[in-house]
Amino acid sequence: MKTTLTESNIVTILGGGSSGFFNEMIDDVRSGDVLVENIATWLAGQSLTQLQVLNDLAKQHFLYQGITFNVYGDAQGVERTIPYDLIPRVLKGKQWELISAGCMQRVKALNLFLDDIYHQQHILLEGIIPREQVLRHESFLPQMLGHNLNGKIYSQISGIDIIRDGQGDFFILEDNLRTPSGVSYMLESRKISQKLIPELCEHQPLQGIEQYPQLLREILAENAQLTDPFIVVLTPGRFNSAYYEHAFLAREMDVPLVSSRDLWVENDHVYIKTVRGRQKVDVIYRRIDDAFLDPLTFRPDSTLGIAGLMSAYLSHNVVIANAPGTGVADDKSIYPYVDDMIKFYLNEKPILKNVPTYQCRYPEELDYVLNNMADLVVKESQGSGGYGMLIGPQASRQEIDKFCQLVREQPHLYIAQPTIELSVAPTLTETGIAERHIDLRPFVLSSPQRTEIVPGGLTRVAMKAGSLVVNSSQGGGVKDTWVTV
Known part of the structure; x- marks a missing residue:
């Protein structure tokens, strides 16, 4: 028989109130939410030892799957498994509607900005953004001037970092448009939740995220505007800190994972050697930086890119996602102008605020x-x-x-x-459940036909008490993100 908990019981179980920061599961959702009550009831039935055993099983899962990340300067070594926290982060459906609408609006404006600066440059001529700040930016690529993209889509895969302040208001902290990472952690976190706490996952009205890989493949294909394009994932290799994600996405999309040794350019077309012979490549989901894409155009010492790739790209014979030159739009010095971009290109008010x-x-x-x-x-x-x-x-x-x-x-x-007082969420520590700071990175997918976003995203958590740095490279961990129906 289910035990009914009072609000004070729930606050105590979820380790709330000790930090003084906005606690998303206590100050926001409150005990009136059935999902939070169920989580608190389940936690109340587990000992600290039992919870730690489950977290250890999650660590073993990540280790078995080869999911690691780099913590530079850490005495325990450079490569470690990602810390995973068993207690999910909960967002209500109405909150997600606000977040998703704000992220999609932002990505649409950023794509239009990129098309503008590589074409008519209206926003620069109007003086809304200083001309020199864009044209002298190290990520601005003159090679992209006048190059038309299908649907004016430069960033097919965008990661938008979101935080909440002391009052629970949502803010955009950062835009990631070059090679945003972390989606594999988002998907694996859900798999672990379903495996380790099925009694919670199976009976909750949660929105699914498992469709992301198929959706990503569809979006990439739509950017090529071909009936059945040949897609590859281009990785710098297994020594890259995000290599697991490259391999994961290639496997989940059922497309080849390739390095520079697997591709070549001939007559401005990109080819790969397969068991069926030579195959023309139509879409490259690249996970290497602009400077290393093509030694004939950028760094001549690059061994990670493909000679002649930019010539094939500028001849419209291959799609590169994300497009070269997108880095101008996610620079932190351009970030303050995104609100102006939304007004200029969309004639709309920003849905989510900037810091x-x-x-x-x-x-x-x-x-x-x-x-x-x-x-x-x-x-x-x-x-x-x-x-x-x-x-x-x-x-x-x-x-x-x-x-x-x-x-x-x-x-x-x-x-x-x-200094924003980042919101906190209940997190399992060695001594019990305590509050730790979190952020959120939803992933926005864009094609000429549509803009999509799966419900949730990557919740990153600062595992150290008092830390505001949630990045995995700095010792942060991840949580599963549950969006209610």
Whole structure:
């Protein structure tokens, strides 16, 4: 017989109230939500030892599947399994509707921005974004000028990072349009939930995510605008930190996983050797950076790319996803202008807010940042993985002084934001259930015909108490994301 828990019981079971931050499962969903009540009831019936055994089984699953990531500078070694937290993150259907609409709106505007800057450059001529900031950007590729893409889609796969503040409001923290990663963690987290806690998964009104690989294949095919295009996943190789994901997606889509040794260009067409002979490649889902794509166009010392690939691409004989040159749009110094892009290209108000951002390239904003660095988060505009950033309230005076010097020397390379009190969620620790900070990365898929997003995304969790850095490369872990029907 099911035990009915009071709200105070649920708060106690979920480790709530101790941090003072917005707790998504307690302050938001509340005990009136049947799913949260069921999770709390299930947790109440488990001992700490039983929960830790389940988490250990999850770790073994990741190890068996070869799901690892890099933690640079970690004394335990560079390559480790991703920490997984058994307690899911819950989003209500109405919340997901807001998130998905905001993400799709944003990606549409960013794709139109990319098409604009490589063609008429209206947004630059109008002075909405400084011309030099775009045209002198290291990711701006002159080779893409005037090159038309099907449906003006540059970013077929986009990862949009979302946070919630102390009041539970959603904010866009970052756009990832080059080679966004983490979708394999999202899918594997759901598989683990279904395997280890089936009594919760099977009886909950959850929206599914298992359709992502097939949806990704359909979206890639639609960008080629061919009846049955030949698709490959291009990886830099097994030493890349995201290699597991490359192999995972290729396997799940039932397409070849290839490296530069498997492809060649002939008469501006890309080919692969198969058991049936030579096969023309129509779509390349690349997981290598622009600079390494083609040694004849970019870095001549690259052994990861294919000689002549850009010539084949610019001749419209192959689709590269995501398109070369998309990096301009996800730079942190361009991020503050996305609201303006939405208004300019879509004539709409932004559905999701940006975090207020100071651009150190501007003298008056630089002065403010230098004088208030102890209260701000300062980031390299091209930084990723939690590297190249300073969290002022958690930094020493020496660290702040060092960062001030770096910013003074090259102010155009840095932006700063107020320290957002990231929301927290119940998380299993060695001593029990406690609150840890989280974020969310939904994945948006775009083709000339449609924009799609699977319900959920990758929830990343800072496994260290008090840490605001959720990146796996910095020791963060992952949670399954449950979106209710």
